[in-house]
Amino acid sequence: MNPQDVQPRNFRPVEVIYTSPDGFFSIGIGFGDGGNEYATSSLRFGMRWNGHTEEEKGFPASNGYPLWFQLPDDIGSIMKVLYDNSNRVGQAGDHRPDLTVRR
Numbered sequence: 001m002n003p004q005d006v007q008p009r010n011f012r013p014v015e016v017i018y019t020s021p022d023g024f025f026s027i028g029i030g031f032g033d034g035g036n037e038y039a040t041s042s043l044r045f046g047m048r049w050n051g052h053t054e055e056e057k058g059f060p061a062s063n064g065y066p067l068w069f070q071l072p073d074d075i076g077s078i079m080k081v082l083y084d085n086s087n088r089v090g091q092a093g094d095h096r097p098d099l100t101v102r103r
Helices: 073-084
Strands: 011-019 025-032 042-049
Touching: 011 073, 042 073
Parallel strands: none
Antiparallel strands: 011 025, 025 042
């Protein structure tokens, strides 16, 4: 499954920053609620296994719908530092989204 096509209500990817060479695993940055339906949507990191074919929903999935696993904020903060200080990897675009933490 193409990770850009995975658009659940609780996580909207802005950019897929990494997809493994075999296409099975992706990391994305997007707006999510962290599993709290009452939370204000914030920029978060998500991960997923894409499956082996376009027909597979990959993991995680719920009731046949593909999802993203949203990283907890403390792990996301570490990922942000690594992302900000690294070269682009995988199938990322030519620009980086603004990952400024707003409190």
